[in-house]
Amino acid sequence: xxxxxxxxxxxxxxxxxxxxxxxxxxxxxxxxxxxxxxxxxxxxxxxxxxxxxxxxxxxxxxxxxxxxxxxxxxxxxxxxxxxxxxxxxxxxxxxxxxxxxxxxxxxxxxxxxxxxxxxxxxxxxxxxxxxxxxxxxxxxxxxxxxxxxxxxxxxxxxxxxxxxxxxxxxxxxxxxxxxxxxxxxxxxxxxxxxxxxxxxxxxxxxxxxxxxxxxxxxxxxxxxxxxxxxxxxxxxxxxxxxxxxxxxxxxxxxxxxxxxxxxxxxxxxxxxxxxxxxxxxxxxxxxxxxxxxxxxxxxxxxxxxxxxxxxxxxxxxxxxxxxxxxxxxxxxxxxxxxxxxxxxxxxxxxxxxxxxxxxxxxxxxxxxxxxxxxxxxxxxxxxxxxxxxxxxxxxxxxxxxxxxxxxxxxxxxxxxxxxxxxxxxxxxxxxxxxxxxxxxxxxxxxxxxxxxxxxxxxxxxxxxxxxxxxxxxxxxxxxxxxxxxxxxxxxxxxxxxxxxxxxxxxxxx
Numbered sequence: 001x002x003x004x005x006x007x008x009x010x011x012x013x014x015x016x017x018x019x020x021x022x023x024x025x026x027x028x029x030x031x032x033x034x035x036x037x038x039x040x041x042x043x044x045x046x047x048x049x050x051x052x053x054x055x056x057x058x059x060x061x062x063x064x065x066x067x068x069x070x071x072x073x074x075x076x077x078x079x080x081x082x083x084x085x086x087x088x089x090x091x092x093x094x095x096x097x098x099x100x101x102x103x104x105x106x107x108x109x110x111x112x113x114x115x116x117x118x119x120x121x122x123x124x125x126x127x128x129x130x131x132x133x134x135x136x137x138x139x140x141x142x143x144x145x146x147x148x149x150x151x152x153x154x155x156x157x158x159x160x161x162x163x164x165x166x167x168x169x170x171x172x173x174x175x176x177x178x179x180x181x182x183x184x185x186x187x188x189x190x191x192x193x194x195x196x197x198x199x200x201x202x203x204x205x206x207x208x209x210x211x212x213x214x215x216x217x218x219x220x221x222x223x224x225x226x227x228x229x230x231x232x233x234x235x236x237x238x239x240x241x242x243x244x245x246x247x248x249x250x251x252x253x254x255x256x257x258x259x260x261x262x263x264x265x266x267x268x269x270x271x272x273x274x275x276x277x278x279x280x281x282x283x284x285x286x287x288x289x290x291x292x293x294x295x296x297x298x299x300x301x302x303x304x305x306x307x308x309x310x311x312x313x314x315x316x317x318x319x320x321x322x323x324x325x326x327x328x329x330x331x332x333x334x335x336x337x338x339x340x341x342x343x344x345x346x347x348x349x350x351x352x353x354x355x356x357x358x359x360x361x362x363x364x365x366x367x368x369x370x371x372x373x374x375x376x377x378x379x380x381x382x383x384x385x386x387x388x389x390x391x392x393x394x395x396x397x398x399x400x401x402x403x404x405x406x407x408x409x410x411x412x413x414x415x416x417x418x419x420x421x422x423x424x425x426x427x428x429x430x431x432x433x434x435x436x437x438x439x440x441x442x443x444x445x446x447x448x449x450x451x452x453x454x455x456x457x458x459x460x461x462x463x464x465x466x467x468x469x470x471x472x473x474x475x476x477x478x479x480x481x482x483x484x485x486x487x488x489x490x491x492x493x494x495x496x497x498x499x500x501x502x503x504x505x506x507x508x509x
Contacts, residue, residue, distance in 0.1 A: 012131060014038070014047035019054040020135065026214040028058035028259045039076065049084045049092075050132060052077035056096040057139070063260030063295050065103035066429050068421040071368065074100060091120030092136035094355060099143045103295045105378075105430055106370075107332065108362070110147060112355040117143075118152075134164050138173075145176025148299055148329050153177050169204040169212065171197055171219035176297075178223065182230065183299045183329040191231045197223035218265050225269040228276035229307055264294040271304055280312035292428050299328040364435040366413055367420035375434035375442055379493035382446070390446045390487040391453035394500040395423075395460070396508065397439040398479035407473045414472045419480075422463050427456065442497065443482075450484060457482045481508040 012020055015038050022031045035055035042048045056077055059070040074097055081093035094117035102110035117140050124133055141156035153173040160170075178193030201220030205212045212220060267286045274283035287305050294301070306321035362374035370378070382390060397419065404412040416439065423433045423441065432444040445453055461480060469478045483503025490496040 016050035031058040061259035150177030150180035225272035
């Protein structure tokens with residue numbers, strides 16, 4: 001679930017080695033600052049390319065996958081990977097881009113990037129493998145685990161062991177693979193796999209005089225906490241909340257980190273301990289404190305909540321959430337299989353990349369936002385799943401026609417690009433925004449009340465009002481009118497968009 005390696009820190013070129021070590025310590029914001037310096041002042045293309053991937057991992061860790069800065073960094077990382085041109089550089093970029101796309105809610109794009117990563121790294125000849133290749137393979141395994149593809153993650157780890165001759169803890173992908181089994185109903189298999197994570201954690205903690213580093217320790221702790229809930233035959237001290245026989249006290253492994261993942265893991269650990277101690281109400285309270293920017297997989301958050309509801313006696317609610325977790329896991333596998341079947345036969349020889357195809361088909365080329373086709377697919381997914389507690393809005397720019405008339409269409413294009421960046425930077429992780437056409441944008445905010453939606457709308461208006469429009473269109477004020485509705489209040493997605501459009505015109509008047 002964590003996009004970084006841990007105890008294992010092979011030597012990387014230049015200062016990118018320092019970045020990797022900082023990631024392993026959970027110091028993601030420091031990574032972003034230092035990576036910028038490396039890419040601005042460095043001269044070694046490989047060092048800059050590796051630094052750019054570490055920056056992408058850091059953005060994921062702090063829950064800012066959807067920010068304008070992260071999107072710009074992703075474009076820069078792709079260009080640096082192209083400059084290096086090796087299968088490792090390209091495979092490494094796509095592994096990180098897959099995780100970011102998933103965090104933004106773009107499942108198809110995430111899996112497309114994942115396939116590109118696997119294709120590039122599989123093309124790397126064993127004799128050409130370097131420590132950078134090993135790091136890329138580890139990050140691929142981590143992303144596969146984060147996407148719920150446990151078998152793929154373990155296959156990548158096995159290849160890594162074969163290429164490097166090393167066998168390390170590598171607990172994060174192992175943990176994700178174990179949880180993926182639980183998400184599809186294989187509780188016995190999940191218990192065995194979680195037990196192996198705990199065993200590996202204990203072994204490597206004892207072997208290393210400095211103990212486990214940050215993310216291995218977090219994965220070790222969470223595996224122990226999850227076992228408390230799933231394996232009822234364990235000897236567990238519920239008063240203190242940890243195993244007395246063969247586990248670890250999770251409370252000893254709660255580390256501070258400057259990201260959005262560690263606090264979420266701490267709350268999940270507390271929730272699992274509370275469930276095991278027959279305190280489901282307390283467990284649900286811990287789960288309610290996990291923020292919307294949490295980049296952990298939704299399937300795991302749903303599964304733990306279902307376990308808490310089951311412990312509280314709400315069997316119907318527990319079953320509903322368990323089915324949703326299973327649906328997410330199954331849909332990922334279906335999407336991956338579908339994408340694999342639709343790859344052109346010539347892709348291996350003509351430089352074609354599946355992620356490029358998906359992005360171009362579903363992305364507006366001017367703003368980089370999802371396009372109308374992508375919006376329609378997203379709305380269809382939500383309504384098919386019955387997830388209609390989403391706020392939907394149509395946003396129309398005020399003053400845009402005057403920009404085109406007075407300053408020309410090039411200035412108008414720059415305004416649209418700036419608005420897209422503002423929206424991407426203002427909305428929360430998991431929210432969706434698409435360019436609908438012209439100067440109209442559609443916002444889709446899952447699990448959001450109208451009160452929350454309007455507060456976000458006010459933030460968007462404030463951000464637009466405070467932007468520097470003078471350099472693009474002097475003496476031409478830019479604003480926005482936003483009309484909101486609730487997706488579930490309408491019979492079809494089209495009807496919801498029409499209602500939001502009418503609400504927008506009411507605001508404009």
